[in-house]
Amino acid sequence: MEQVRILALDIGEKRVGVAxxxxxxxxxxxxxxVQRAPDDQWLERIQQVITDYEVEKIVIGLPRNMDGTIGPRGEACKELGEHVQQRFQLPVVMWDERLSTVAVERTLISADMSRKKRKKVVDxxxxxxxxxxxxxxxxxxxxx
Incomplete structure (x- = not known):
């Protein structure tokens, strides 16, 4: 069986969740x-993860509207996906992330995790x- 490590990014304005x-x-x-700054310094940390785990593909969460259309946040994510693909020379897949954050929040709330702790792990x-x-x-x- 082929072994391929895949990296996923949940890109927000301030933070990037990495899996x-x-x-x-x-x-x-x-x-x-990873904290996201206006410069691309956060991408240096992503490069380190790619190297450490020998990543061969990147999946980026694509925020869509509930009707499936892509709004301004989705367009910004697509542009960033192209930038990531060019920078790391790896295939990038945009993956529908509708409800992912909502589902995670619900799970953490049902686990009775405090708002402060949820904020640290939700991404x-x-x-x-x-x-x-x-x-x-x-x-x-x-x-x-």
């Missing part, structure tokens, strides 16, 4: 949250949610 797949591409694990968990959805869809398409 990584296991080598077999079955599960997503939240890795960290990382949203990246995991996005990546797990992508991995599950890929596995499903292998069995069709």
């Amino acid at each position: 990584i797949s296991d080598p077999m591409g079955w599960t997503a694990q939240g890795l960290e949250v 990382q968990l949203a990246a995991s949610w996005i990546l797990q959805g992508y991995l599950d869809a890929q596995r499903g398409s292998l069995h069709d």
